[in-house]
Amino acid sequence: MQDDDAARGASRDSRSTRRGTQDPAGAEGDGDRGPDPTISFRSAYDQGFARVAAVTLPVAIADPAANARAIIDQARSLSQQGVSLAAFPELCLTGYAIDDLLLQDVLLSQTLEAIETIRAASAELLPALVVGAPLRHNDRLYNCAVIIQGGRVRGVAPKSYLPTYREFYEKRHFAPGDALPGAEGMISLPGVEQGGAAGVALGAVGAAAGSVDAGGPRARVPFGSDLLFEVEDVPGLVFHAEVCEDMWVPVPPSSVAALAGATVLVNISGSPITVGRAEDRRLLARASSARGLAAYLYAAAGQGESSTDLAWDGQTFVYENGTLLGQTERFPDGPRATVVDVDIEGLRAERLRQGTFGDNAATLSARGAGDGSWGPSFCDPSRFRRHVLGREEMLLPRTDIGLRREVDRFPFVPDDPARLAQDCYEAYSIQVAALVQRLQAIGLPKIVIGVSGGLDSTHALIVAARAMDRLGRPRSDIHAITMPGFATSARTRANAEELARGLGCHFEELDIRPTATRMLTEMGHPYGVLAATGRPPQGMTEREVYDVAFENVQAGLRTDFLFRIAGHRGGIVLGTGDLSELALGWCTFGVGDQMSHYGVNAGIPKTLIQHLIRWVVAEELFDDAVGRTLLSILDTEISPELVPAGEGEPIQSTQARIGPYALQDFTLWHVLRRGSRPSRIAFLAEKAWSDASQGAWPPGLPEAERVAYALPEIRQWLELFCRRFFANQFKRSTLPNGPKVVAGGSLSPRGDWRMPSDASAAAWLAEIERNVPRT
Numbered sequence: 039m040q041d042d043d044a045a046r047g048a049s050r051d052s053r054s055t056r057r058g059t060q061d062p063a064g065a066e067g068d069g070d071r072g073p074d075p076t077i078s079f080r081s082a083y084d085q086g087f088a089r090v091a092a093v094t095l096p097v098a099i100a101d102p103a104a105n106a107r108a109i110i111d112q113a114r115s116l117s118q119q120g121v122s123l124a125a126f127p128e129l130c131l132t133g134y135a136i137d138d139l140l141l142q143d144v145l146l147s148q149t150l151e152a153i154e155t156i157r158a159a160s161a162e163l164l165p166a167l168v169v170g171a172p173l174r175h176n177d178r179l180y181n182c183a184v185i186i187q188g189g190r191v192r193g194v195a196p197k198s199y200l201p202t203y204r205e206f207y208e209k210r211h212f213a214p215g216d217a218l219p220g221a222e223g224m225i226s227l228p229g230v231e232q233g234g235a236a237g238v239a240l241g242a243v244g245a246a247a248g249s250v251d252a253g254g255p256r257a258r259v260p261f262g263s264d265l266l267f268e269v270e271d272v273p274g275l276v277f278h279a280e281v282c283e284d285m286w287v288p289v290p291p292s293s294v295a296a297l298a299g300a301t302v303l304v305n306i307s308g309s310p311i312t313v314g315r316a317e318d319r320r321l322l323a324r325a326s327s328a329r330g331l332a333a334y335l336y337a338a339a340g341q342g343e344s345s346t347d348l349a350w351d352g353q354t355f356v357y358e359n360g361t362l363l364g365q366t367e368r369f370p371d372g373p374r375a376t377v378v379d380v381d382i383e384g385l386r387a388e389r390l391r392q393g394t395f396g397d398n399a400a401t402l403s404a405r406g407a408g409d410g411s412w413g414p415s416f417c418d419p420s421r422f423r424r425h426v427l428g429r430e431e432m433l434l435p436r437t438d439i440g441l442r443r444e445v446d447r448f449p450f451v452p453d454d455p456a457r458l459a460q461d462c463y464e465a466y467s468i469q470v471a472a473l474v475q476r477l478q479a480i481g482l483p484k485i486v487i488g489v490s491g492g493l494d495s496t497h498a499l500i501v502a503a504r505a506m507d508r509l510g511r512p513r514s515d516i517h518a519i520t521m522p523g524f525a526t527s528a529r530t531r532a533n534a535e536e537l538a539r540g541l542g543c544h545f546e547e548l549d550i551r552p553t554a555t556r557m558l559t560e561m562g563h564p565y566g567v568l569a570a571t572g573r574p575p576q577g578m579t580e581r582e583v584y585d586v587a588f589e590n591v592q593a594g595l596r597t598d599f600l601f602r603i604a605g606h607r608g609g610i611v612l613g614t615g616d617l618s619e620l621a622l623g624w625c626t627f628g629v630g631d632q633m634s635h636y637g638v639n640a641g642i643p644k645t646l647i648q649h650l651i652r653w654v655v656a657e658e659l660f661d662d663a664v665g666r667t668l669l670s671i672l673d674t675e676i677s678p679e680l681v682p683a684g685e686g687e688p689i690q691s692t693q694a695r696i697g698p699y700a701l702q703d704f705t706l707w708h709v710l711r712r713g714s715r716p717s718r719i720a721f722l723a724e725k726a727w728s729d730a731s732q733g734a735w736p737p738g739l740p741e742a743e744r745v746a747y748a749l750p751e752i753r754q755w756l757e758l759f760c761r762r763f764f765a766n767q768f769k770r771s772t773l774p775n776g777p778k779v780v781a782g783g784s785l786s787p788r789g790d791w792r793m794p795s796d797a798s799a800a801a802w803l804a805e806i807e808r809n810v811p812r813t
Contacts, residue, residue, distance in 0.1 A: 086383025623766020
């Protein structure tokens with residue numbers, strides 16, 4: 039979901055809440071700015087996001103003063119929205135398609151004055167501005183991205199690669215910037231030097247055209263394609279700027295910059311439009327963001343550029359790790375800005391986990407500094423220079439400015455119908471292929487499966503049926519056994535039989551109640567008294583008799599019977615438990631539903647299973663009668679059916695005990711994929727779930743499940759998740775084999791997840807207590 043509330047208190051003068059000061063809600067926080075600093079729970083910046091903008095705006099051809107005014111107007115608006123970084127198009131101070139006017143002294147002098155105007159205005163604005171301008175250096179002209187922030191020109195990044203093919207002939211005017219111009223990598227510009235090496239500003243320049251180069255003080259500004267800019271107030275926010283054609287070469291400067299630490303890659307572009315080029319730009323940016331585990335901002339020239347021989351569409355967009363965060367309309371009338379919140383903390387988490395990213399950087403750095411065969415390599419990440427925008431120079435808002443990005447309610451389930459269908463096809467096919475391989479490897483045994491009429495056993499059964507089809511074996515080699523217990527309902531019992539018989543499986547019933555009663559009696563359980571007399575033992579209520587041992591005896595007996603039957607009939611027990619149950623420990627350990635010969639559902643979260651079953655029905659993989667039974671099962675309350683309901687009472691509800699699977703799977707994804715702290719998960723969950731009327735829902739999800747959750751509920755179930763996740767690791771440490779299915783991760787001790795079984799959740803629970811408000 040997306041929170042488009044207007045930013046509040048986002049200007050440079052309205053920082054009411056800071057890290058290291060008291061949150062108005064009384065929350066304290068963790069982070070990497072010293073020992074346990076305070077965070078503001080609803081601050082996007084405190085939660086690891088950075089607001090960025092890719093801007094296109096009408097250009098006044100060869101009129102730098104007018105263009106500077108337009109840029110400042112946009113910068114003011116973006117500053118009020120809490121934007122920290124804004125990118126404007128290539129040569130936006132002059133216009134891109136002005137040909138030989140680029141070599142006119144008047145234009146170049148006016149460009150310097152325009153930069154000075156923006157510099158002066160930026161002292162009262164929040165964002166770092168990346169603007170395009172032609173700049174002269176050592177009697178050569180460079181096509182540059184000029185970085186201006188906080189009243190200073192922070193650096194100048196020249197375009198590395200100049201196109202001279204088809205409609206382009208940039209080398210007529212510009213020099214390539216792929217080699218550093220000068221030993222020190224600095225450019226001398228008219229102005230007054232300020233701030234030393236960490237940041238150099240342009241001071242006031244002459245007012246008369248052509249006078250600025252005549253003499254007076256000079257400012258030394260960092261110059262080169264090897265510049266990184268680190269925003270100290272947002273841990274991990276490091277940006278790099280490149281210009282247009284730089285993104286089209288096989289090894290873009292931004293790719294090397296990402297290996298050097300840049301998390302936000304900026305491309306300011308002219309890029310005249312031709313049929314198909316817009317999609318090519320998106321393809322390149324998406325790939326760069328995915329390979330670089332970074333955000334990629336793209337801003338192209340549009341309205342006002344000369345149409346003598348070309349046309350312009352003003353395309354802007356932002357990708358993050360291969361995902362499109364936002365884009366504006368093309369061919370706009372007037373300025374447009376893609377304003378989104380980039381997940382800096384999430385990008386850092388991905389880099390932390392993907393070790394080959396750092397290995398690639400280390401390899402290239404070693405070669406660049408090795409035996410000299412490469413020389414001072416352009417592909418050497420270690421050559422990059424990092425310039426820090428200090429906390430007092432760029433102080434970001436810590437108030438509630440909303441969140442400008444979509445937050446998926448169901449991270450494991452796409453909202454887009456086509457993508458959901460594709461994911462279901464792949465997930466189902468992965469499970470079927472994995473089961474086929476296992477059966478072939480162990481001599482093609484029969485399959486023994488306990489069927490309850492619930493979601494998990496239903497899905498495992500239709501996977502098994504498809505596997506038998508693939509192997510050319512009869513489905514009667516699947517022995518589907520229903521084992522009614524003390525709380526089995528007539529509906530689930532009937533659905534289990536209808537499904538098994540409809541699929542052509544061998545079906546039978548094994549009533550576990552007599553055996554369970556005898557076991558409970560012989561172990562001295564109070565249910566023995568209740569069964570014998572019709573009354574609970576003295577001093578106990580009937581409800582107290584139905585304890586965990588009462589439930590586990592039933593679950594254990596079912597598994598025990600399945601294993602003995604499998605051994606007797608030459609089969610294997612097919613596990614039905616899913617990824618969500620493993621995360622929460624919602625299974626009986628050992629001789630229980632935690633154990634099987636092969637856990638085909640172990641990589642599937644609960645929130646995805648219903649969509650997989652719905653997809654199987656839609657694809658008509660089985661006949662209509664089976665489809666009707668599957669839909670009936672989908673419409674059944676999720677319940678273990680172990681505790682009998684009293685007169686007028688609802689049946690035992692799993693989600694009433696362990697929380698809504700929608701929330702718990704949301705937490706599970708962010709724990710497994712990102713290792714996120716609980717307060718950040720709660721922040722994102724509130725954005726995703728607080729308003730059921732906003733945002734997209736997965737297709738086919740029943741209206742009754744399109745609900746909202748307030749922060750107190752989110753906090754309650756988040757605490758329970760942490761407790762259960764840590765307390766039940768011992769069940770995951772002895773997990774049977776089963777395929778990983780979703781990119782969000784798995785919990786196999788041989789795959790994605792390893793942790794000690796005796797670890798404590800104390801630190802995670804304490805972080806919730808400090809940083810997540812109760813209201």
